[in-house]
Amino acid sequence: MASNIKIKTKISGDLVEIKSLMIHPMETGSRKDPETGALVPQHHITQLTFTHNDQVALVANLSTAISKNPYFSYKFRGAKAGDVLKVSWVDSKGGTDELETVLK
């Protein structure tokens, strides 16, 4: 089963760049259904967490400004090959997803 999150990593020197792409409708709650005219209920990622070897590296509190299928990247120093990186999210309906990868 294909995952709904992808991670790509790039190491240059001691700097690691982690890029992730995730599938999520990211509904703001303000959009109207084009056919019925009713408001499409809010449904977006509220918290995005990146961990590095079980330590939280970054937490992002997302809101209605992030659009569908978000792409997120960040860089940090001090990672090396073999480290475990994880991205996980929680959304406004309580849904979750996560993906783990080993840095090469």
Next chain:
Amino acid sequence: MRKAAAVLGVIVAALLVQQNALAGPEEDRLAFVAYFESRFPEIPFAQFANGIYAIDSDARKQWLEIEEFPPYEFAVERGNELWHKALPDGQMLADCFAAELPDIRGQFPRFDVASGEVITLEVAINDCRIEHNQPSLAYDSSEMIDLTAYLAFEARGTKVDIRVPEDQAGALAAYESGKRFYYSKRGQLNFACADCHVASAGQWVRADRLSASIGHTTHFPVYRSKLGGMISLQKRFAGCIRDVRAKPFELQSTQYRNLEYFLSYMSNGLEWNGPGARK
């Protein structure tokens, strides 16, 4: 310069629409290529497959960033699973296509003598499903898009080589019908495809820069950032036609299939480079 380009565009358009027994698809294509090469002399021929990103350097930078982590990868993965899933009778979709995986996408569009119509990849996929007693997929369904995205990805690097065989009655008529559609004005705005994508290629319409028609068909389906999802070539036809305030035709209608046939022939020699990412 713009006026000269517009005049050149009109001359080329007139040459192409001319009912001349000597002018066939290959002459049309060479005139088409010559026109765009004269309009954009600094662009290598192969780069036309990248549409507006061959012409606009700022847009190209943004596109290259997106291509580092292409949003169409999800569709390609789902398409891979669908393609390799056996149909309920145990057969595979691949069995309907007499070609290796990289060569399947490039077989289409082609003229089918038996039905007297142009067959596109999407129609061929549905024909296969019907043959195996499966319901057709809607042409804008995610399954159809995922399948064509996967086949497009596998075809990367192969060359566009559409044929209009002289010995297949009806092939030339279908091609000419597509060509006529392309050059015909339509809608409240009274635009032909050629008005924007030949005469005004590289110019701005509101906040968008118009792409050149050469290379239009090499990179579909595309992930559109605007939609947060994938669209097919013919869905894009429908969008453009709606934009000139004409009523769009149905997906895989005769008109769109003939248009796809003509436009695909015009891109012969370029590489298939789908799926693409566009704004």
